[in-house]
Amino acid sequence: MTANARTGITSAAVCAAFAALALAFLSDWGQTRPARPALALVDTNFLDTATTRRSYADLVRAGADLSDFDCYVCHEKNKPPPLRLDTNQNIIVATEHSDIVMGHGRHGRNNNCFNCHNETNLTLLQPRDGRELTFADSTQLCGSCHGPTYRDWLAGAHGRISGYWDRGSSPFTAEEIRDLSGMVDRMRRQSDPVSAFVWQKLSIPQQALLRNYQPPASATNPAQGVVLDALNKIIGEPSIYEPGRFKGIPLAIATATLLEQSPKGDNLIYLNRLLLQDAYPLELSRSQRKDCVNCHNPHSPPFPSRPPAPGPHPLREIGPLAGPQTAQE
């Protein structure tokens, strides 16, 4: 074969090889990637940060129907409801209250309604020390027996909390104003002493701006800026609490506790913040620790997700019980 022919055959072979390679690359070497099944997105309800229960204070703030809490629609005033006990000295819950399952305390030791409820005034709760508390202050009742947990709760170490870890020094932000028109309305009408106090802090042009405010308005409404300015100026001042100013405004437990401590510095800012939030419960959103009843059912309090501890005493389990289980805590 001539050199020419050999060259021709070689180059044809090389061309064919290259062409084959090109085809192979273009068709991915005959391999197809298996299609991965698409991952399902998580249900957004799973990400809800709401607590499992709502407290009485939550219901008041939300303007919900509170007729269920009006005991004297059915009960007679000044006539304590009689308690009926079964042969084991357990409370028989009336059918009208059949949603209540009693389970507070081992050995049935706390299964008496009037350990917590005030029998002469059913709208109140009664801790053992003689105080009378409203339903909104139920955490004080729980804390009157569950001291270590209550102290943890006050420190922020027990239970759920949301909002700001930066207690004192974070100024009010726009997203904390839940109801701008309500707030402006209260301020310009000076409908209560706190609103009158806040109104006095505004300059004349600011007051004029609020007088002219008409809802609904866009999110960047200047009225919002004015309100935020006023609130943030106030929280930097000495304590805004005066009994006359806050008469008729129920203070949250955190507020009352902090007020007693006469705080200074960051804690004073935090106190003023809390006072303003108490004065405007519907207009400003709170960032606070949740109450006991936001997670625990007061009648059968075990945290719903934990299986109850077995045995007569959680620290002294020595084996399976011989007899029937007592009422579970």
Place this chain on the structure above:
Amino acid sequence: MGRRSFLRTSAVLTTGLAALAASLKPLLDMNDFPTMERFLQKYYKEMTPQDMARVLKRIEDEVEQQYGLRPHVRDLKPMDGVEYVYCLNLTRCIGCRKCVHACVAENNESRDPEIQYIRVLRLPDGSLGTDKADHFYASKSVPEKGFFYMPVQCQQCKNPPCVKVCPVHATWQEADGITVVDYDWCIGCRYCEAACPYWARRFNFTKPSIPKDRLNPDMAYLGNRPRRQGVMEKCHFCIQRSRAGRYPACLEVCPAGARKFGNILDPNSEVSYILKSKRVFIQLKEEMGTSPRFFYYFDV
């Protein structure tokens, strides 16, 4: 050269080039080329506020173009006198993994493949060894008897091995204790992932896919802005929230109140209270000398 040799040479060359071009076909799948602006971007610590403003605008433009939603990207600086610490109550954790998914939603992590900064371990009661841990438990309901649950995420170590090994200083620890990653500086070598004893670091093997309606538009430069293929990411204590004074998303969603977060330099914070009064016993893998800022404890 004669006609024949010319034709032969050109035939070989053409088919050769065709084969070469065909072999480079995977490059056609690349669609995430850096713009010149991003390519020439300065190192984070050398940027002036004007540089940063331009960069933030670039990011907002890019996100708007890709997701149809204009985000609000901020460069939040550490607060003075703040060092973050996370405490986790192992008596309370029920292993529901809500924290995992809240984190994914808050931090714009890729959904497919799904990147999750938090990994919840299920350990049998009485053991603290992570060798007995089940990372992939899938029980019908939690908590299960005989087990306890331990969520693990970036521990924001005081002595972080990931920072030590990064060849380009794309990751460093800030004054408030958070170890951050500059996603535009990371070269994706994954040394930090190898160095981390907790597997806190996640790598984007593919372009992250975030459904448009689930994008969180409240972003931070060192935090939850959308990442690219080929960069590392990890828990940053929700920097867009914590540096604005708020709790991280994992804490707010926890139904059991197992998570506690705050400023350890503040004696009145809940984390100070916990470290003083609780049986805080674990820093995970204490023997590695990383000195994590994540404390596990048991409660009554």
